Amino acid sequence: MPAQMSETAKLSHQLVELYEKLSSWEQDVVKNSGLSTAQMHTIEIVGHGAHGGGALRMKDLAKKMGVTTGTLTVMIDRLEQQELLKRTPHETDRRSYLIALTEKGQGLFNEHHQYHLRLTEEITATLSTEEQALFSGVLEKVIGQM
Amino acid sequence: MPAQMSETAKLSHQLVELYEKLSSWEQDVVKNSGLSTAQMHTIEIVGHGAHGGGALRMKDLAKKMGVTTGTLTVMIDRLEQQELLKRTPHETDRRSYLIALTEKGQGLFNEHHQYHLRLTEEITATLSTEEQALFSGVLEKVIGQM
């Protein structure tokens, strides 16, 4: 089915392009913060966890980020040195820590979140309200498929 | 405008989520290839360049990837050792090389491209033909805004 295939190829290309652009946008934004992208990514995940399901343990955070706990140990060490986040003992499991943002880290997260909102506004500026709702609906389906 | 704002916040969150999922999907796929994600990314850019505008110089490739030329030198060294791509002298500028895929590299690129197509098919499986076309149209606008 060549017609169908060609539509898939087009969409695939667009997804790659979107990904590339988001990636380089994020790199540019992060560059001005003094952190590496990996460090900012950690801040983002921890910050999001704080909104959603609460503080994460090292293991869960590592899994979510796709790295080993050994990698995460030094990452958290560095961010803790910069007072952006902190380890607090798990209440019932003394092997575990819960990783949470400090006030300073929360501030950085909020600031970065604002950048995301601004980017989203920019890239949806040409869409009508209906198109935005539609885009959102399709994204929900697409994300659900992954 | 809180209603408008809330829609933007939702879209922003969805974009982040899409990005995260694409990212971890790519990591999983690449893991089984023996290359790092950065190396596969290089293969992808060079491969795409080959379709579009022809072979790239080191400097252009570095810019496209958001790394310094120093970083790219060792990246290309490694990929050349693995015979996935090669430097060829620039015809008129003897300071420059043109970076191109070898046959082996082209094979890897094609294989990876197939993975992308398959993923795209999967994640659009629940969309009707109209929704797909609509999604594609919105993506085009969005990408154009970046």
Place this chain on the structure above:
DNA sequence: ACAAACATCTTGACATTCAAACTATATCCC
């Protein structure tokens, strides 16, 4: 209470990355 499983940290070995210094070539300007 004891063994097995678990969560984290530490260590050692590489890979990745950048900025800055360096080499070779190209371009500009007189």
Place this chain on the structure above:
DNA sequence: GGGATATAGTTTGAATGTCAAGATGTTTGT
């Protein structure tokens, strides 16, 4: 043409990121 300047790529040194394997302390199941 020829010297000054700019550019392309490489090399170097230092910091960061990464993993696998082993060590330590904790929890769980029996």
